[in-house]
């Protein structure tokens with residue numbers, strides 16, 4: 001069956017979600033919208049949607065090739081979009097850290113750029129209202145968000161994803177500092193990776209110069225966001 005986009009069913013901070021002519025498939029479109037501080041600062045970066053979508057699709061294909069289940073089905077109806085499995089999202093942000101950065105340094109008062117071996121996985125509750133707070137595993141279980149086995153699966157899978165993506169970015173001369181992924185349950189009850197994997201959700205820096213290619217440029221108001229995103233896309237495209 002040829003997939004066709006139907007209605008806009010959700011407009012998120014950065015992505016638009018459309019229904020399709022297949023009940024269990026959505027079309028996910030990356031927009032040029034960017035935001036930080038839980039939506040407090042907003043802007044539009046021309047071309048960001050294309051970059052994020054192309055990089056996301058590349059990463060999902062790479063993970064699938066390595067036996068990791070994702071929601072990715074196929075390229076979408078335009079260069080900013082992809083067709084994906086409809087998931088019942090698990091309201092967690094699963095973060096993997098390979099080097100100290102960002103909120104890790106703020107919370108624990110440490111310097112940035114220290115390697116974490118083996119890489120660490122942590123969970124945040126996905127809640128704009130509460131500011132996506134850190135959530136311990138016992139609370140994930142107690143609140144009925146995921147079972148012990150599901151938590152273990154997400155942790156192990158995220159660590160594998162980290163090694164696969166890190167090796168890939170390393171081959172492009174880029175260091176993967178940390179990233180966030182989200183999981184959901186498909187119609188058969190399998191847990192698969194959803195959402196996106198892009199410079200909005202990863203910290204990526206040049207291995208030699210330390211040049212940033214990710215959303216930290218916007219979070220820290222450093223400018224040059226569009227240019228940095230274009231540069232990382234060029235490396236991905238080869």
Ligand code: TMP
Pocket residue numbers: 093095101102103104132178179180200201202203
């Ligand atoms: P953090 O250091 O701010 O906790 O971020 C860790 C990683 O997760 C970093 O690569 C950015 C990503 N991230 C998101 O994609 N969305 C979010 O809402 C947050 C808080 C982090």
